Amino acid sequence: MIQKIKHLLKKIPGSYDISCLISDPKMEFKNWLEYFDLKRRFGGKKKHTGERRGKLLIISLMGNLTSVAKMEILLAKSADFAGLEPVVLTNRWSWANRFYRAFGIKSFVYFDDFLAEARKHVNHAEVEKASHHIKTFDELMGYSFNGVNTGKYICSSLVRKTYSGVVEMDDPETQKKIREYLVETSINTMAALKIYEKHNPDAVLFLERGYTPYGEFFDVALNNKLNVVQWCGSHKSNSIILKRYNKNNQDQHPASLSPKTWNHLEELKWDAQKSKAIKEELFKNYASGEWFSDVGTQVRVKMSGADEVKKELGLDLSKKTAIVFSHLFWDATFFWGEDIFTNYREWFVETVRAACKNDKLNWVLKLHPANVVKLNRDGYKGELVEKQSIRESIGKLPPHIKVLEPSTKISTYSLFKVMDYCV
Numbered sequence: 454m455i456q457k458i459k460h461l462l463k464k465i466p467g468s469y470d471i472s473c474l475i476s477d478p479k480m481e482f483k484n485w486l487e488y489f490d491l492k493r494r495f496g497g498k499k500k501h502t503g504e505r506r507g508k509l510l511i512i513s514l515m516g517n518l519t520s521v522a523k524m525e526i527l528l529a530k531s532a533d534f535a536g537l538e539p540v541v542l543t544n545r546w547s548w549a550n551r552f553y554r555a556f557g558i559k560s561f562v563y564f565d566d567f568l569a570e571a572r573k574h575v576n577h578a579e580v581e582k583a584s585h586h587i588k589t590f591d592e593l594m595g596y597s598f599n600g601v602n603t604g605k606y607i608c609s610s611l612v613r614k615t616y617s618g619v620v621e622m623d624d625p626e627t628q629k630k631i632r633e634y635l636v637e638t639s640i641n642t643m644a645a646l647k648i649y650e651k652h653n654p655d656a657v658l659f660l661e662r663g664y665t666p667y668g669e670f671f672d673v674a675l676n677n678k679l680n681v682v683q684w685c686g687s688h689k690s691n692s693i694i695l696k697r698y699n700k701n702n703q704d705q706h707p708a709s710l711s712p713k714t715w716n717h718l719e720e721l722k723w724d725a726q727k728s729k730a731i732k733e734e735l736f737k738n739y740a741s742g743e744w745f746s747d748v749g750t751q752v753r754v755k756m757s758g759a760d761e762v763k764k765e766l767g768l769d770l771s772k773k774t775a776i777v778f779s780h781l782f783w784d785a786t787f788f789w790g791e792d793i794f795t796n797y798r799e800w801f802v803e804t805v806r807a808a809c810k811n812d813k814l815n816w817v818l819k820l821h822p823a824n825v826v827k828l829n830r831d832g833y834k835g836e837l838v839e840k841q842s843i844r845e846s847i848g849k850l851p852p853h854i855k856v857l858e859p860s861t862k863i864s865t866y867s868l869f870k871v872m873d874y875c876v
Contacts (some may be wrong), residue, residue, distance in 0.1 A: 507655035522549030571643035606668035618782025739866035775874035
């Protein structure tokens with residue numbers, strides 16, 4: 454009921470703030486405090502006054518995630534001082550818009566303003582017809598609309614919303630959601646086409662790019678041969694990753710290295726000092742808790758010695774140890790590369806099955822620590838899908854397999870001291 458009221462209030466200027474205050478007063482108060490602090494400290498600061506040499510469109514559709522907006526503001530102002538006009542693609546009701554304005558960014562494109570017109574350019578009968586032909590997961594993954602890989606973005610969005618890691622094609626509720634997504638992603642694609650055509654950016658900046666509607670904007674930008682850049686968090690504080698994309702590398706992870714960089718590294722003379730520097734970088738960021746701290750991967754953990762870890766995990770000292778580092782089943786599931794398994798869940802289950810048959814090793818299933826922060830942030834209270842997968846597909850684990858919970862106090866770095874094999 455609250456969501457329906459909020460949706461209606463979006464159409465009335467100022468009333469959406471009241472609905473947010475009613476539904477989450479603590480968050481609304483925090484946002485206002487942050488906003489006034491930013492306005493006090495940065496309002497009226499120097500703006501670019503020279504000649505413009507282009508336009509940067511920032512795909513900023515995160516709504517109330519003001520932490521993301523603040524990072525994008527820094528990138529927008531950097532582009533501003535470099536001569537690019539920052540233009541923010543957002544929704545009219547987005548809280549983050551105030552933060553942009555506090556920094557003197559005034560150019561906005563409102564995504565929701567384009568949806569009604571885009572809907573008119575989608576042949577709903579054709580989309581409905583296509584939905585009846587999609588029977589399997591592979592058919593959905595391979596589905597595209599106007600050169601956009603909408604099927605892949607639908608799959609990623611489905612597993613992200615259900616936390617299951619699996620697209621249940623035979624489930625009536627999933628089938629209904631797929632039909633809705635097929636229409637929605639088609640409309641988003643047409644809106645993206647119109648927005649790029651109307652505003653003609655020279656460069657486009659993304660954070661998310663694998664879920665709907667971000668994926669539609671990403672693919673259309675690549676199809677139009679725009680200068681596409683993604684930013685994302687890094688392994689340490691006060692740093693980010695930036696990667697430029699084109700049609701040739703669009704399925705690569707942002708932390709991956711380009712052929713040019715690989716060639717450069719291969720030409721370097723490797724020595725003990727470089728190896729030491731890498732080891733020190735790993736240790737420093739794990740020991741300080743900075744390792745991908747935006748999702749709390751090493752918060753409230755302790756560095757332990759090898760003997761302490763072996764004792765706590767109950768490892769058989771006569772055996773070598775293999776550690777399985779699982780990813781979140783539902784996070785960025787179908788974003789990168791070509792998959793060998795259907796999904797992360799299938800990979801995990803098959804890996805555990807193989808481990809069950811091999812009692813010559815200690816096996817440790819290290820469940821991803823980001824489960825804690827991300828599930829808490831989303832308000833999810835259900836069973837961990839990793840544990841559910843073991844319960845439903847494996848049953849009781851043999852004694853040579855240990856499960857390390859996402860909330861473990863053992864630092865991931867400490868596991869390196871007892872690990873002989875890594876999966």
